[in-house]
Structures are given as C-alpha cells and as structure tokens.
Amino acid sequence: MDFAYSPRVDALRAQLNAFMSVHVLPVNAAFQHALEQGRFPIEALEPIKAAAKREGLWNLFLPALRDNEPGTRLSNLEYAPLAEIMGRVFWASEAFNCSAPDTGNMEILHMFATPEQRTKWLDPLLHGEIRSCIGITEPDVASSDPTNLQTTIIRDGDHYVVNGRKWFTTGALHPNVKFCIVMGLSDTRADANPHNRHSMIIVPLDTPGVRVIRNLPIMQHFAPEGHCEVAYENVRAPAANILGEEGKGFALAQARLGPGRIHHCMRSIGQCEVALELMCARAIERKAFGKHLSEYANIQDWIAESRMEIDQARLYVLRAAAMMDLHGNKAARTEVSAIKVVVSRMQTRILDRAIQVFGAKGLTNDTPLAFFWTWGRALRFIDGPDEVHNRVVARAELRKHKER
C-alpha cells in the first residue's frame, strides 16, 4: 500500500493549513476563553464556517455526496491527513462541518434516511445550518454492550413513544442543535433476538418530554455545548422519524462508527504533533542546573519516542483508512479497533511527557496540553472502551490460529 499524499491531498493540506492560520488561530484564544466562561461563541464560528464553505473546505469527511449536496468528495485515506490538521485546534473541525457527532449522523442519514428525512434533517446538516447529537449511552447499564440499553422506543399509532435516560450526549446544549438520534429497545420481549430488538429514531429536541438534566464536566474538557444527561419522558416522535427499519438499530450503529474512529484518531495525532512541537520548543528554551532541558538524555528520549510513536500510529491509521476505502468498513473492522486503542493510549503518553517538560505550567490552561491529555483519556471510552476493541483484535488473531 502506498500512503504518499497525492498532489490533490497536498494541495488541500496547504490550503487547510493556510486557512487555519488566517481564520482559526487568530480567534483561538478568545474562543477558548468563551468556552472557559461556559459560553459557546457561535458568533465567532459562523463567519469561519462561511469562509470555509466559500473555499470548498466543506464536508471533506463524506465520500458519498450526491450531485446537489455541498462538499468535497474525498476517500477516507485522502481525508485522514486533513482531519489531523483540523485536530490541532480542538474546536476547528466544526468550522469545516467535519465535527463529531454530526459526521457520523450525516453518514447514517446519507445511507438510510427516507427522502423526507433527508430534506428535513440531512440537508440542513450538510449545509451546516443545524447540528445534531447521538444518544446511545445510558447511566444505568454498561453501554459498551448496547444489548443492555433500556430506553424504550414503542410504536403507538402514528408515533413512537420514547422513555428512558441517556448520558454523555455530546452537543445537546449546542446553540444550533436540533435533534438527537436516540437508540433504544423497540421490541421488549425478553426472548427476542438481542441484536434485532433495538431501533434508532430522530427525536427533535424541542419535543415535549425531552429534558436536559445536566451537562457533565469532563476533567479539563470545557464543553458548554455539553456532554449531557438527557431524560426522555413519554416523548412522542412521528413514526416517520424511525431510521432504517424498526429493530435494525445495531446495524445502523455499526455503519456509523467505522469512519468516525479514523477521524478521532487523526485529530488526536494532530494534537500529539502540537504537544511534540511545544515540548521541543520548551526544552530548547528552558534551562535548569546550567543546561537546557533539551540537553538532558531523558528528555531527548521522550522527544525521540514521541516522534517514533506518532509516525507509527499515523501509518497504522492510514492503513486502516485505505483498507476501508478498498474493502469496506466491515473488512477494516479489526484495524479500526486497533488504531483506536493505539492512538488514544499514545495521546496520554505523549501529553504526559510534554506536561512534565513544561513543569507546573503544563497543568494549567496556559497551554493546550492539559486539555489534550484529557481528550486522549476520554478517547479511551468514546466509541467504545479499549477492552472492547482489544477483544475484537484478539478474536481476529485467534481465529487465524484456529483456522490453521
């Protein structure tokens, strides 16, 4: 496999880097300050989104655009290095309409939405006019095994009635959010096939009975747009809002998660590059006991190990992206699980070294390091914990030996 960036990708990387310098970095400090104050600065973001759209840096993540839809068609392999650049500033992806969870939601709507759902929900998402969230995880059950989910989605005439409680619903308090894709039980019979009992439904967040209970703080991760606990109490969503077929929620969840993990990994690699740059700059500039920190062997080791780990991880992610392009999401499943474990663990290791080189300052918000560490730690749960992904890799490996 050849992972050299094509001339088209190189041109897009240059364009994206320039865009970040002109439009994103100058407002970064003010943007982060607003987030720290608990306010999502939508007024700062909208002009950047408009500029990105004008420049064709829009919906870069979605390979399967139809003719009248806005965006730049790229393969997963082509998009990956662009996600790395966007990831360097953690809020930047939204400026290009490439942020989670909308990317995953747009992917499943693209694959499974009815024409009516497409007009009402997908088109405004593709144009960046609204945002969305996804409600799978629940406080009361181990949600890494979604057969446990207890929220119910029960047909009642022309509606489905949703009852339950979700948490970690990212973006539920974003100023532009309009709906949540909720996953729950539509077949409550205990003897039903555990993989055909769940459905996904589009729930507009202004429907009576939807209540954001609280925004969960995640260590240093400022998110006024929210990782929210949300109650659904007798929420009546039109039957036309069911996604795909009733009972096929598992298949939808699987279709949604593959490319998203590539995106998360590449954004993390961008953050690791920032950490390594900051680590080197600090080690060159700072003196202790008569020597620059960069002259100490242990710090040189940290720098060298970080460079080697990032380069290995990037190649691994690009290989998973290429497999997805060549053979489909299902065929790349083991690699996609593997990269999620490798990259999230790498992120906390590299960030930990960078924080150490910075001294106590590394723990403050004067640098992005503490935040990036938190993100790496969170990534060990987002889209499934390490242990579940390790199991996928181990099973694939054992299968090879059993088949011998």
Ligand SMILES: Cc1cc2nc3c(=O)[nH]c(=O)nc-3n(C[C@H](O)[C@H](O)[C@H](O)COP(=O)(O)OP(=O)(O)OC[C@H]3O[C@@H](n4cnc5c(N)ncnc54)[C@H](O)[C@@H]3O)c2cc1C
């Ligand atoms: C920042 C952030 C944003 C998130 N955003 C969303 C969102 O938008 N929407 C959403 O629905 N969810 C979201 N999540 C939730 C995330 O997807 C879940 O936390 C994750 O799937 C794990 O589920 P759980 O927390 O219920 O852990 P549990 O299922 O309770 O698992 C707990 C632990 O059990 C162990 N374990 C589980 N399975 C196995 C196994 N097979 N073998 C060995 N050990 C095992 C692991 O150590 C695991 O960490 C988000 C989480 C974070 C941190």
